[in-house]
Amino acid sequence: NAGVTQTPKFQVLKTGQSMTLQCAQDMNHEYMSWYRQDPGMGLRLIHYSVGAGITDQGEVPNGYNVSRSTTEDFPLRLLSAAPSQTSVYFCASSFRGQASTEAFFGQGTRLTVV
Amino acid sequence: GESVGLHLPTLSVQEGDNSIINCAYSNSASDYFIWYKQESGKGPQFIIDIRSNMDKRQGQRVTVLLNKTVKHLSLQIAATQPGDSAVYFCAENSNGGRRALTFGSGTRLQVQP
Numbered sequence: 586n587a588g589v590t591q592t593p594k595f596q597v598l599k600t601g602q603s604m605t606l607q608c609a610q611d612m613n614h615e616y617m618s619w620y621r622q623d624p625g626m627g628l629r630l631i632h633y634s635v636g637a638g639i640t641d642q643g644e645v646p647n648g649y650n651v652s653r654s655t656t657e658d659f660p661l662r663l664l665s666a667a668p669s670q671t672s673v674y675f676c677a678s679s680f681r682g683q684a685s686t687e688a689f690f691g692q693g694t695r696l697t698v699v
Numbered sequence: 700g701e702s703v704g705l706h707l708p709t710l711s712v713q714e715g716d717n718s719i720i721n722c723a724y725s726n727s728a729s730d731y732f733i734w735y736k737q738e739s740g741k742g743p744q745f746i747i748d749i750r751s752n753m754d755k756r757q758g759q760r761v762t763v764l765l766n767k768t769v770k771h772l773s774l775q776i777a778a779t780q781p782g783d784s785a786v787y788f789c790a791e792n793s794n795g796g797r798r799a800l801t802f803g804s805g806t807r808l809q810v811q812p
Contacts, residue, residue: 589742620802627788627802628743644801675742687733688800690742 587611591676591691598666598698606661606694608676615681617659618643618688619651621672628675634659635681666698711809718779720806722772722789729791733800734763734774738785746774746787776808784810 592607610617618633620643630643634653648670650662659678663670673695677688712718724732730751735743749756749763749772756763762775772789786807790800 618800625804627804628790628800629802630800687745687748690744692742693740 589676589678589689589691591674591694593694594692595695596697598663598696600666600668600698602666604663604666606663606674606676606696608659608661608691609657610659610676610678610689611657612678612680612689613656614678614689615656616679616688617653618677619649619659619661620675620677621645621670622675622693623672631661631674663696666696668698670696671698672696708804709807709809711811712779713811714779714781716779718774718776718783718808718810720774720776720787720789720808722774722803724770724772724789724791724803726791726801727767727770731792732763732765732772733790733792734761734772735788735790735802736783736785737788737805743788779808779810781810781812784808 589610615636619631620628621631622628629645631645631649632643632651634640637653637656640651640653653659673693675693676691679688733748734746736746737743747758747761747763749765754765760777764773776783786805788802788805790802792800
């Protein structure tokens with residue numbers, strides 16, 4: 586009963602480096618999304634996906650790319666890391682059904698860009 | 700732009716008392732609201748939700764109230780326990796089937812023994 590799994594849990598990058606944050610869910614959820622959380626603030630939406638092959642931008646998409654080749658996986662790519670991308674990143678998933686749109690969150694990836 | 704916000708950044712209560720956490724939202728098109736609890740170092744955890752066609756919903760020790768007239772949402776926690784200490788976020792969904800949420804900035808609840 587894994588739910589939403591994010592890897593890695595911690596990462597330090599140098600400015601200009603690229604990397605991929607992994608997110609996988611085993612609940613067969615159609616919807617997946619990525620958020621970032623800066624200190625003392627709420628979560629802000631980066632990108633989201635309503636199903637395999639479909640992605641769209643959220644509130645703060647610049648500097649990030651996503652793809653959704655399978656229902657289970659939704660990786661987030663940082664193209665050229667910047668100190669402003671230092672944050673905690675959360676992946677979430679949810680059903681499409683009408684009964685509930687409760688989103689399940691992963692444990693987060695704490696990213697530091699130096 | 701449209702946003703969801705909170706009135707109080709920190710709320711301190713005595714163990715056993717009731718807690719009320721407030722949230723103001725500005726998007727009148729929002730049709731679904733959720734309260735999340737986030738403990739230190741963890742991801743947000745679903746507490747309770749409410750649709751815009753309701754004004755009250757109860758769960759175990761928690762009640763959410765929605766006042767659409769003044770665009771206000773509140774979370775009531777009965778008999779607050781030390782384990783309730785966390786940051787609480789309200790979130791809204793104003794995009795129908797998008798399932799992508801807009802979060803408020805959070806309220807820290809501190810339960811004093």
